Amino acid sequence: MKNTFILIAILLLIGMPVFAQQGPDMSLYSEEFNKSDTTLNDMRDILTAVRDMQLTGIGEFYHNSLIRFIQRLPNYTGTQERLVIEEASRLLLRGLAAEKYHDSAPNVWFLIRFFDISQPPNDGLLMYEALVAMGQIGGKEYAQHMIDILEGYNARPPINDESKAKVERVVPGIVNALETLSEPRGVRPVFFASIGWYDTRVKQIASDAVINMMEAEGEVIGDIISNIILDHFNFPPVKLAAWQTLLQADVSDAVKSKAATAVVEASYSFHTNTREHQNILYAMRLNAIDVIRVSGVEDDHIYAFLERAYREAYDTPNTDVDMIRTVVFCLAGVNTEESIALLSEVLRELHSRKRSGPWTLVDRDIMAFVISAAGSTGTKSPTIIQLLTVISISSVYTSAEQGWARSALMALRR
Numbered sequence: 001m002k003n004t005f006i007l008i009a010i011l012l013l014i015g016m017p018v019f020a021q022q023g024p025d026m027s028l029y030s031e032e033f034n035k036s037d038t039t040l041n042d043m044r045d046i047l048t049a050v051r052d053m054q055l056t057g058i059g060e061f062y063h064n065s066l067i068r069f070i071q072r073l074p075n076y077t078g079t080q081e082r083l084v085i086e087e088a089s090r091l092l093l094r095g096l097a098a099e100k101y102h103d104s105a106p107n108v109w110f111l112i113r114f115f116d117i118s119q120p121p122n123d124g125l126l127m128y129e130a131l132v133a134m135g136q137i138g139g140k141e142y143a144q145h146m147i148d149i150l151e152g153y154n155a156r157p158p159i160n161d162e163s164k165a166k167v168e169r170v171v172p173g174i175v176n177a178l179e180t181l182s183e184p185r186g187v188r189p190v191f192f193a194s195i196g197w198y199d200t201r202v203k204q205i206a207s208d209a210v211i212n213m214m215e216a217e218g219e220v221i222g223d224i225i226s227n228i229i230l231d232h233f234n235f236p237p238v239k240l241a242a243w244q245t246l247l248q249a250d251v252s253d254a255v256k257s258k259a260a261t262a263v264v265e266a267s268y269s270f271h272t273n274t275r276e277h278q279n280i281l282y283a284m285r286l287n288a289i290d291v292i293r294v295s296g297v298e299d300d301h302i303y304a305f306l307e308r309a310y311r312e313a314y315d316t317p318n319t320d321v322d323m324i325r326t327v328v329f330c331l332a333g334v335n336t337e338e339s340i341a342l343l344s345e346v347l348r349e350l351h352s353r354k355r356s357g358p359w360t361l362v363d364r365d366i367m368a369f370v371i372s373a374a375g376s377t378g379t380k381s382p383t384i385i386q387l388l389t390v391i392s393i394s395s396v397y398t399s400a401e402q403g404w405a406r407s408a409l410m411a412l413r414r
Contacts, residue, residue, distance in 0.1 A: 026050075026061040033065050040076055040084050043069060047091035059101030066092045066107045073114070079121075086126050089115070093129045097136035105139035112142075117166040124169030131170065135177030143183040150174045150189045157197040168198055172205045179209040184217050187224050195241045207245070214249035221251055222258035222298070229262045232270060236280040239266055243284060247291070256291055257298035263288035264305045285309065289326050293333035303338045306330060310346065319362050325369055332373035344383040346370055351387055355396055368404055375408030385412065 032038065033046050047065065050058070069092060076085060089111055096104050108130055115126035134142055153171055158164040171193060178186030187210060194206035214221045228234060228242040246259050267285035272278060289309065292302060306327050313323035328346065331339040350367050353359060371391070374384050391397055392405035 024055045024058050026058055030061060030064060034068050040081055044084050044088040047088055051091055059099030062092055062095040062099060063101050063104045066104055070107060070110055089126055090129055093133040097133040100137055102138045105137055105142060108134050109142050117170055124166040127170050128173035131173030131177045135180030140181050143181055143186060146174050146177055147186055147189050154189060154192045154196050168202050171202055175206050175209045179213055182216050184220050187213050210245060211249045214251055219255060222255040225259045226262035229266050236277040240280050240284055253295035254298050257295040260288035260291045261299040261302045286323060286326055289330045293330040297334050297336060307342055324366055328370055328373045332377050335377050340379050340381050343374055344381055347374060347387050371404045371408050375411040
């Protein structure tokens with residue numbers, strides 16, 4: 001061992017000026033590492049010395065060293081050697097991660113499996129290191145393998161505290177790798193980790209990561225979150241969590257609108273007799289419609305859902321004015337040909353009801369904000385303008401109601 005330290009010191013003295021002039025020449029270190037009589041402790045010491053030199057551009061050295069290390073692992077079976085194996089592995093993994101050396105992905109995957117917590121005496125710390133390294137070296141070809149592991153953890157809470165502690169050491173490593181790899185298919189399992197059985201610390205790590213992943217993935221996120229929301233196997237609290245997580249992310253209006261349409265659809269397609277779930281779905285529908293008002297229409301299916309929302313809110317014993325107002329201002333806000341047509345139909349029906357009855361104070365309140373919404377659109381729709389003109393002069397309306405119509409017409413003419 002003493003001779004090894006002396007050799008390392010000599011190599012440092014010889015190598016440093018060479019590195020300064022020509023870049024890192026690792027041949028002497030590689031030769032020493034690969035000798036047949038080099039012990040496990042010697043390997044660890046060489047790796048420690050190389051790390052302390054803070055060199056860059058030496059990914060190939062770490063790669064070849066890891067291959068040699070793996071080849072010799074079967075020779076070390078004693079419990080006393082375990083700590084040195086872990087120390088050497090950590091040095092190799094961190095070196096490869098720093099160098100982002102992709103060619104080592106198969107060997108890093110070997111270490112992930114070697115340190116898998118399903119096998120004693122692994123405690124999760126080295127499995128975590130290997131997973132983080134896999135992300136840093138860009139091992140996308142192993143993304144699905146890591147996703148499968150995470151989905152297994154998400155689905156099956158451990159049966160005891162020791163197993164739980166191990167899993168909670170590993171999960172942040174998988175989350176980190178999938179976030180770093182920026183794999184769209186990783187969004188779903190990371191999201192479920194963020195709302196899963198884990199401790200708050202682990203769930204927060206997953207929550208932060210899934211938002212970052214959403215922001216990095218672009219338009220495809222709209223489809224991913226929509227699929228989670230529309231999945232009939234996901235109960236309303238899960239749908240709500242997916243929707244709220246998306247709203248926290250800095251994503252495009254198109255993504256928000258697509259997911260919002262899925263929210264409205266799911267609020268109708270998921271059937272439940274649970275009052276709590278019904279309340280969640282209603283609140284989601286109300287919120288999603290308001291989001292569409294701001295973000296615009298991405299999926300034309302929303303128009304049928306908006307019409308349904310209005311009809312059902314109106315044709316109930318206790319008229320749902322909040323939902324009606326939200327729908328009406330959404331139609332005015334998106335201001336498309338289809339939405340203006342729906343808005344004009346709403347106004348026409350209210351006008352007919354005023355003329356033939358019955359007419360209530362609730363109807364009058366609805367008429368007030370429908371006229372206001374129509375005036376805010378700047379539309380040139382002949383139907384809207386004609387209806388407002390008739391209302392502004394018809395004797396069936398009060399002077400105040402006629403004034404609403406005149407104000408709307410003036411706004412449209414500006």
